[in-house]
Amino acid sequence: MTRVDILAFGAHCDDVELGCAGLLLKMRDSGKKIGVIDLTRGEMNSKASPEIIAREASESARILAATVRKNLDLGDTxxxxxYQNRVLIAETIREYRPGAVLAPYWGDRHDDHRAAGWLVRNSSLYCRLKKLNSRFPPHDPRLFLFYLLHDYASPALVVDISTYYPRKLEAIKAYRSQFGKEFSKTTVRPIGMEDYLFDIETRNRFYGSLINVKYGEAFLTPEPLNIEVLLDLFKTK
Ligand SMILES: [Zn+2]
Known part of the structure; x- marks a missing residue:
């Protein structure tokens, strides 16, 4: 049975890279196993086919040194x-038995990000149910953390990813179909700033500035954080 220490969910391939790859790389370097679960395949993506995105996601998983990367194909947009999706998420968490689960912030403006956040939040009950018709025993992750994508909300926690920012960027750039072209050369309306990579850098610089470091990633929690849980889960060498 494959187990991971941290399981990160994204609504779309590249959400995890944009929102929490720095934390994953940091944990990976301290010997923790990480897994990535994408909820959709990008069939509505304007710039590439699901097949191209799948190849880019595998390339990024190699850069992140993920133990597992899987796609649940819940339908782009x-x-x-x-209920059915909560059970499916819980089944995935029960299978890989992580200590910490990451997902997009439940208040994001993108429908899929928002739904993914609520879905993962609400799956926690089904992770614990003994009577759930599951192939795996109950599993109660010790922590659920939600990463910021588009929208800003005051974070509960900011992680210093300064050392890992170049590798995070490498993982993001694996999505050549999404980040390899200037917007002027595509027919897609720019979302946010003209230059996505500048946008990403600005966000990570801003989150870093909140804790006086160069680059940061920001996380929210629906419940107060338990310091013992954080110390156990994120202990680095
Ligand atoms: Zn997304």
Whole structure:
């Protein structure tokens, strides 16, 4: 059975890279096993096919040194916080048995990000249910953390990723179909700033500035954080 220490969910391939790759790389370097679960395949993506995105996601998983990367194919632009999907998320968490689960912030403006956040939040009950018709025993992750993508909300926690920012960028750039072209050469309307990479750098610089470091990633929690849990889960060498 494959187990991981941290399991990161993204609504789309590249959400995890944009929102929490720095933390994953940091944990990976301290000997922790990480896994990535994408909820959709990008069939509505304007710039590339699901097949191209899948290849780019594998390339990024190699850069992140992820133990597992899997796609649950819940339908691009159609992710829903439904009973069926909560059970599917819980089944995945029960299978890989992480100590910490990461997902997009539940208040993000993108429907899929918001649904993914709520879906993962609400899956925690089903992770624990003994009577759930599951292939795996119950598992209660000690921590759920939600990373920021588009929208800003005051974070509960900022992680210093300064050392890992160049590798995070490498993982993001693995999505050549998404970040390899100038917007003027595509027919896609720019979302946010003209230059995505500048946008990403600005966000990570800003989150870093909140704790007086060069680059940071910001996380929220629905509940107060337990310091013992954080010390146990994120102990670095
Ligand atoms: Zn996304």
């Amino acid at each position: 159609r992710v829903e916080d439904s």
